[in-house]
Amino acid sequence: MKICWPDPFPGIHWLDEQEEQAVSDVLRRGSLFRYYGLHAPHHVETFEAVARRFYGAKHALAVNSGTGALITAMTALALGPGCEVIVPSFFWVATVGAVVQANAIPVLCEVDDSFTMDPKDLERKITSRTRLIMPVHMAGAPCDMEAIMAIADRHGIPVLEDCAQGNGGEFHGRKLGTFGKLGMFSMQMNKNVTAGEGGLLITNDEKLYERCVSAHDLGIPWVNGAPCETGSDAVTWGCGRRMSELCGSVAAVQLKKLPKIVDQMRASKRRIKALLQGTAGIQFRRLNDEAGDTGPFLILTLDDPHRAEKAAERLRDAGLASAVRIADYGLHVYYHVPGLVRKVPLSPAGNPWSLPQNQASVYDYEKGACPQSDALFARSILIPVPSRLTLEQEQQAAEAIRAAVAP
Helix, strand or coil: CCCCCCCCCCHHHHCCHHHHHHHHHHHHHCCCCCCCCCCCCCHHHHHHHHHHHHHCCCEEEEECCHHHHHHHHHHHCCCCCCCEEEEECECCHHHHHHHHHCCCEEEEECECCCCCECHHHHHHHCCCCEEEECCECHHHCCCCHHHHHHHHHHHCCCEEEECCCCCCCEECCEECCCCCCEEEEECECCCCCCCECCEEEEECCHHHHHHHHHHCCCCCCEECCEECCCCCCCCCCCCCCECCHHHHHHHHHHHHHHHHHHHHHHHHHHHHHHHHCCCCCEEECCCCCHHHCCCCEEEEEECCHHHHHHHHHHHHHCCCCCCEEHHHCHHHEHHHCHHHHCCCCCCCCCCCCCCHHHCCCCCCCCCCCCHHHHHHHHHEEEEECCCCCCHHHHHHHHHHHHHHHCC
């Protein structure tokens, strides 16, 4: 008998009349655009205010997607030809795609047994052309931000935290996204909180915030609800990535629910792990800070790639449809991104790979480029942990996992 396992969309399972009322208010007011309408819009501004309070950041900027947030950040940070950006081997395609869109060169860094950026390999990958370090709090758990920031500060390199899968997480009591120059979040369908789509940038740097505001829209800042050329260095080229009032209305409500959503997933994950204690042949992912883990995924590492592949297949047959061996996890793994592996250019000019400014940045992205990561991916299984599990479902999941990893 198959397990009745919920779809792994954390925020979706918490939608209720609060989001419905917020969306209805936008429609009644006839103000779908964030800056003006039939009546004064306020939902995106409210979302940004809620975000500032939640993360403890001075500035928050809502955008249309997580990808939009990354691209906006690249523009604000003035990345371009001649720049290298260090990214982990385990990511989402948008992370590396934003680097390429900036005509910069991505540099792959190994992940360690936390499945996040390996600080030791990070140190090795820094060159005179490194202009940004982009750790990804992958599968809900924090990177070792103490080690990463120590390296970044020593070399004078800014950090952009990709928190798309780690929203609501912490490292040693400090919110993820607040360690680097910028923190980026996604409100896409699969995330801890969702508006269907949507993104967010946070920073404590006022000048950088002003550049983000310019970059996300018209190329000049909005001041008091109108475009305003201030004469500052905030003038750049915009990319039309505003968040709509409809998305902002849902995002503002969802963000207030984030602590409860994370608590639920974290508690379910801990109970499942406790039920699996002593199971032969498996290890759990090492967590850099267990208390700061948001809990949407359980990662198991087995002793053999073939065994991991077979176990993932058994889990899917048992009803855990989203269970996957990480080596087979599509666009989350560097060697499954065809544009990266083939170095597909943005235009016939061959950019960014063939630009003269990038001629010294020659890297391989085919499988084998990160052997430490490859070995982990081949032996590890990722299992989503839905945000509304019952104790019975948790028990059934543990039983299915034990059966799947049995010889």
